Amino acid sequence: ENVAITELARLMGIKANEIVKKLFEMGVMANINQSIDAETAQLLGAEYDIEVVVKVVTEDDLIPKYEDKPEDLKPRPPIVTVMGHVDHGKTSLLDKIRRTKIAEKEAGGITQHIGAYEVDLPQGKLVFLDTPGHEAFTTLRARGAQVTDIVILVVAADDGVMPQTKEAIDHSKAAGVPIVVAINKIDKPNANPEHVKSQLAELGIIPEEWGGSHQFQEVSAKTGQGIDELLERVLLEAEMLELKANPKRPAECVVIEAKLDKHRGAVATVIVQNGTLKKGDVFVVGAQYGKVRSMFNFIGRTVKEAGPSIPVELMGFSEVPEAGEKLIVLPNEKLAKQIADMRKEKKREKEMLEKSKVSLTDIFSKIQEGELQELNIIIKADVQGSVEALKSSLLKLSNPEVKVQVIHDGVGAISESDVLLAAASNAIIIGFNVRPDAKAKAAAEREKVEIHLYSVIYDAIEDVKKAIEGMLTPET
Numbered sequence: 001e002n003v004a005i006t007e008l009a010r011l012m013g014i015k016a017n018e019i020v021k022k023l024f025e026m027g028v029m030a031n032i033n034q035s036i037d038a039e040t041a042q043l044l045g046a047e048y049d050i051e052v053v054v055k056v057v058t059e060d061d062l063i064p065k066y067e068d069k070p071e072d073l074k075p076r077p078p079i080v081t082v083m084g085h086v087d088h089g090k091t092s093l094l095d096k097i098r099r100t101k102i103a104e105k106e107a108g109g110i111t112q113h114i115g116a117y118e119v120d121l122p123q124g125k126l127v128f129l130d131t132p133g134h135e136a137f138t139t140l141r142a143r144g145a146q147v148t149d150i151v152i153l154v155v156a157a158d159d160g161v162m163p164q165t166k167e168a169i170d171h172s173k174a175a176g177v178p179i180v181v182a183i184n185k186i187d188k189p190n191a192n193p194e195h196v197k198s199q200l201a202e203l204g205i206i207p208e209e210w211g212g213s214h215q216f217q218e219v220s221a222k223t224g225q226g227i228d229e230l231l232e233r234v235l236l237e238a239e240m241l242e243l244k245a246n247p248k249r250p251a252e253c254v255v256i257e258a259k260l261d262k263h264r265g266a267v268a269t270v271i272v273q274n275g276t277l278k279k280g281d282v283f284v285v286g287a288q289y290g291k292v293r294s295m296f297n298f299i300g301r302t303v304k305e306a307g308p309s310i311p312v313e314l315m316g317f318s319e320v321p322e323a324g325e326k327l328i329v330l331p332n333e334k335l336a337k338q339i340a341d342m343r344k345e346k347k348r349e350k351e352m353l354e355k356s357k358v359s360l361t362d363i364f365s366k367i368q369e370g371e372l373q374e375l376n377i378i379i380k381a382d383v384q385g386s387v388e389a390l391k392s393s394l395l396k397l398s399n400p401e402v403k404v405q406v407i408h409d410g411v412g413a414i415s416e417s418d419v420l421l422a423a424a425s426n427a428i429i430i431g432f433n434v435r436p437d438a439k440a441k442a443a444a445e446r447e448k449v450e451i452h453l454y455s456v457i458y459d460a461i462e463d464v465k466k467a468i469e470g471m472l473t474p475e476t
């Protein structure tokens with residue numbers, strides 16, 4: 001932490017030449033354009049009887065804070081992600097909603113693909129994320145961004161609960177996002193919605209009619225049956241969440257998609273989380289800063305501003321931002337550049353001492369420091385019996401300092417989706433008689449997620465037990 005001599009001179013109210021002279025007397029050779037370290041600055045201060053306090057300025061100190069007045073908080077539309085097992089009709093449902101619910105004249109028959117679209121109902125507006133599935137959802141979360149307010153879980157009535165149905169439930173639960181169930185393909189002769197309901201009830205997703213808290217709707221993405229009712233249920237669920245934001249403040253957004261366009265350069269779709277994004281706004285996103293040059297809504301029309309929950313495609317980046325990054329509007333370019341520079345510096349530092357998210361070897365010290373109250377674990381095994389055995393034994397390791405939680409479990413190889421969930425929820429992965437596939441391996445390396453593989457259940461339990469008690473000897 002260094003301070004420029006000119007800056008220090010200004011703060012102390014002493015001429016910079018004078019300071020250089022004094023430093024020379026103290027045996028420090030510096031010219032007027034240089035910086036000195038914090039310790040030297042403090043010694044220098046003592047010479048003048050001025051107390052120099054060292055405080056490192058972070059971007060938090062620089063970004064202006066806005067207090068939202070209660071009367072400025074306005075309801076905002078819910079942002080919805082569709083999840084479910086492959087072939088259960090996620091894409092069909094999104095397409096059907098898009099085709100039937102977006103007024104033809106408005107869209108001119110075509111909607112752009114910008115990664116999200118808006119639906120207007122008499123009861124209110126909804127925003128749909130266009131990339132279905134829990135992978136996209138959890139990728140955003142792994143990067144620190146939670147965009148989705150409500151999950152529509154699609155389950156095919158002729159197929160029932162499948163492995164990815166369960167994954168979608170676990171990913172939604174880990175994120176604390178409520179689920180509305182769409183029992184799809186109800187038009188099929190072999191549809192059995194009652195069976196789906198009882199299967200879901202076993203997983204804790206219980207319909208209201210059975211005394212639970214989840215809304216269910218039977219739909220057909222083919223015929224369109226039940227879709228209006230489904231959307232109404234989602235709006236009802238949203239009402240209970242009391243989603244609010246302040247359209248009057250400068251915008252905070254999340255990047256949901258970004259690409260390099262041949263003609264337009266770097267473009268990205270962002271969703272406004274709070275405030276109103278306006279043409280000409282100066283922003284910082286990741287380690288770059290920029291200015292909103294133009295903005296398009298989901299039907300490709302130019303817009304001048306976008307309020308809370310609204311997706312827009314933007315131009316005005318110097319490089320392609322990453323999905324999941326926050327885009328924050330700042331009062332001026334100077335500040336935006338300063339923050340972008342700080343982030344570049346920080347990124348460099350971080351890359352140098354990159355460590356894993358949670359590691360069995362540092363669990364104990366994290367518990368001791370009060371940094372870790374919950375140890376999240378994902379279990380994958382070759383057979384269900386082993387999953388259950390591991391799960392019940394691991395849960396018993398909870399003690400007053402740390403609660404052991406199994407946030408997801410299943411039979412089969414460790415997948416990329418498991419790794420993303422671990423990254424998003426700061427979990428470790430335990431594999432029993434299974435291995436990570438190639439994609440999972442790569443993701444684990446990228447996301448710094450620890451995977452521990454065992455072929456003896458006792459060993460797995462012993463390792464976690466020792467880790468919690470601080471008795472684990474680091475692997476060499």
Ligand code: GDP
Pocket residue numbers: 084085086087088089090091092093132184185186187188219220221222223
């Ligand atoms: P996704 O993998 O979950 O996105 O599933 P898709 O939307 O690709 O649908 C898988 C298959 O199921 C496709 O052949 C669809 O035409 C079909 N499908 C989807 N929804 C329905 C439905 O409500 N009824 C019937 N009969 N078929 C459907």
